Amino acid sequence: MNESPSVILIDDENDLLKALRRLLKAEGFQVACHTSAADFLAAARPPSPGCIVLDESMPGMTGLDLQRELVAEGSTLAIVFLTARGDIPMSVRAMKAGAVDFLTKPVKDKDLISSIRTGLKKSSELELNKKEVDELRQRLETLTDREREVLRFVTQGLPNKKIASLLGLVEQTIKVHRSRVMTKMRAESLAQLVVVAERLGITNQES
């Protein structure tokens, strides 16, 4: 209902959580706090877009562990690391896994807030992308098995004749399938169909 962007603070240091919450609240963010990764995972997922400000060194599950978990479940939440004792390998790992930033304590408000904003933007992009992909996937669901096969060959750049011989059908039949695929996937050109297939990760599926 409240549409202010949400920030999730995860740090084992209670006093720091308190201070950061004050700061970010004053900046107009909606703030949720957790003292451990497990605590966060146990709670209900916050709405996206959102940005997690994550301490790396925590007892139990570390920040990097949590990041891995979230990536695996396809979360669209952005992650900003905030740590007291970070080193280069650690920061490289975090950034490679998709972190927005890797900040060290004590952090200036400007830096933190700008990172959070970047994170929120990224999160909403991710969110948008995810929505689109979801829709495309729904469209893909409407195809028959034969149509899916034709889609795969077409996006691989094969001519109708070749597809017909591969599937043991006549060229005319392939043409009919192809036009049905274009309609169902709402693609106006072959180029658009290829882009859609790429977003759905179909092209590389060699049978």
Place this chain on the structure above:
Amino acid sequence: MNWVIVVWTGATSASLILAAIHLFVWIRNRKAWASLMFCLMAACTAGMAGCELAMMRVTDVDQLGAILQWYNLSRWAVTLALIGFIHFYLGSGRPWLELTVIGLRTLALLLNLLVSPNAFYSSIDGLNRIIFFGQAVTVVEGIPNPLILVGQVSLLVLAAYLVDTTWRAYSAGAYNRALRVGSSSVFFVLALSLQTMLVLWGVVEAPIMTSLFFLGIVGVMAFELSEDMLRSRRLAENLQQREADLLRERKLTDAVFQGAPGLLFLQSQEGIIRRWNKRPANPSEFIDTKIHDFFRKEDHSALSESLEKTFSEGSANFELDLVHSDGSATRHFFSTVQIEIGDKPHLIGIGIDVSDEHALGLELALQKEKLARVSQIASMSELSSSLAHEINQPLAIILSNAEAAQRQLDLPVPNQNELREILKDIVAADIRAADVIRRLRSILQRGQPVLKPVAPSSLLNNVLRLLKTDLDTSGALVSKKIPKRLPNLLADQIPVEQVLINLIKNALEAMHENGTRGKSLILSCAAEGSGVRFSVRDNGCGLPESGDWIFEAFHTTKPSGLGLGLKISQTIIQAHGGRLWAEANKGRGTSFHFHLPLRPETT
């Protein structure tokens, strides 16, 4: 062949041979008075036997008278010799009895010389030839002289003397001698006395054969004497054997003393050296040399202490510098034991030159010190890095709070309560930062631990205060067990607190995954031995299978952390002369303990 002649001449010659043998014995050993007396006795017995044989063959009364005179002289002498022998051999006669017998006997002899014809007979009627056991012998026919009683009484007194002496010797413990010598003499004396009386009073018609009885006595005594000689021969042989054994042992001891590779010495309880395998150059100096002379003055008290310990406890081990005659000194390890020599306590000691080992030990100690310094530097860098981390936390809190406050102040109506809260948190974080800096400084400044008396309870309470946030955040149930009366420790407070902090933080981390089981942290301290034991017990995930390497540097089970926390803690505790160890709980979790002595032995 006339058997009378055979018996009496045999008796004569046997007696003479025995007399000659013992005369020879006496000449070889002039102190063997018993042998001389025996020799006399045997010689007189031979004389008596000769006279008796002559009397048995006499044909003329005048001749008989002369023989009787000689015969009496022999009897007198044999009695005296017997007394003399008993006197020297049994050595227990009463002198007055001896004198009485000698007196009576001498009186009998004198009477014999004074009265006519002799003390045996008042008148001699004639000589009779009788058949004595198939042999014709001469016996005297006459009226017995009452004066003969004097001689007989003297024999009875002699018998009494012998009984008395035998009894006294027997009581004194010389059973065999007393029984054989004493009883046989008594028996033969009484027998010959009886025979003489019977013959003189004409009750029995037989020649006087006193010499045979004396020969019996002589025989028993000769047997005794030769027994004695055999016995003393055996004793002498034993003695020789013992001496040879002693000599062998002595040679062995000498070989051991001289061949011992190190030092070997024997000294009295007063500290005088009796033997010493490495004698000083001048042996005269060795006389009355004290063991202390081979050691430095400043080592004397330590030496005395070890020597006294040897005498009181039986043995001791110690290491000291042995000073040589040229003034140089080498390190020796000594081992001493107490032994009794001639009922007096002595001490045998061995000393082994350990100067090489000692040098090696010094070298090792140096290396160890270097290592310790390196590890101290490593510890310091780890400590500083962990403290830098710790200081960043309060700084981050302060910064963020201050920035939040600035934003509040930018509002048209700042929230006073919020500002107050923020400032309170800033102050708390600031105090925390100051505390971290204080610790950092104390660690960086350290050369030696700064030892001050500190109450164990205050250590624990300080740490609990410092870790309040961590403990609150963790949600662990903390219980404290601190006895009322605990002695103060002499310790460097901040490092020891740091150890407790490390252990408690480890415990909290170990319990992090406890979930529904709940977290329980038990902190306790208790007096133990001459110190205090601190324990941190958790119910967390426990130690890995083999827990030894948790104290090794750079070992860690945590993704962040250099793995030096426990190593540093151990170093700190060891610097206090204490011990840090871990043990798995019976149920779940781990207990870490450290023991601190009341006062560390600082060198």
